Amino acid sequence: MTGSAPQPGDATAELPAELSSALTQMAGLVLSRETVDTALTLVTTLANATIAGTTGAGVTIVDEHGKRSKAASNELVEQADALQYEFDEGPCLTAWRTRQVVRIDDTATDSRWPRWNGAAAHLGVRAVISVGLVVDDENIGAIKVYSDRPADYGTSDERVMSLFAEQAAILLANSQSLRQARRLSRQLADALVSRDAVVRATGVLLSRGAADQDAALIALADAARRSGQTVQQLAGDLLAAVVDGNADSSAT
């Protein structure tokens, strides 16, 4: 955060009109049940429209497991992004790592990322602004806009991008949390199916004389290992065998 950053109270008063409308659209999405991909696409589209002179915009986020999700407004952005990862250098990676706004006025003359700048200029990317996405002191990704004309961006664009990135980071972090919550709820449902089988199988062993739940589970785990199965598989097979046995004895 730089010293010139506006205070929370007066932030909206100074916002350019196009940015306020972009922020309003993002705020609407936070409350609805949208996916990470929808949020990424929206942020990319809004960044593209909000920063004047932009020919392409892109967003990349990484979750806690290192899984990368991205959106790009066009193919040029995808190519320029791919080059950054290939060379492991470029304005977005720097913005991401340093949490600072990175501006390139002309890729043809900038010397900070020689390999990437050369390749990007060749692709037709001349000016760049990139900002890291930070939520709760955690880097979640970076956002960037590209222009095909040199010196297309100035300090006011940097400021608009920083404000935009702050809001975008909150939105994207919320979408990620929602995705993680859904994943966890699916995993919990699976865990409960297994738990159900394991608890019932140990119950069978208890009714046949196992000293306690602990002894029954250890016996189950030991038998599972000897027969090369998981405890869950063995528990399922054991229950099926008990049901079959009961069916046989009630038939005779």
Next chain:
Amino acid sequence: MDTENRYRQYETARVRGELSVQDLWLRYLALSGNHDAFDIDGYLQGLLALETSQEHVLAVALNERLEEVYRAALIPLPTDPPPGADGGARRAVIDELLGRDWSRTRPSY
């Protein structure tokens, strides 16, 4: 094994099994474990104790994972039986479990 430092062995197994604490907790829960993910995290860091029976559940979860990792690394040979061919062994352990005389099996821990 020194009881005070047993958690280190569990934590080492977790790291070797490449499980996040949450994924380990889900496996522990699936095996009838009763503590929440924060307790498990605390145990692995040596901050709180678990009852012996809960330690056993956690150990089973970790051992299953280590077995999985080990099996995944094995190089298949043409002599390997096709998957599911060991039905006989499976049936045998179930018969043994259901027919076991529990009064003669003493806990070995």
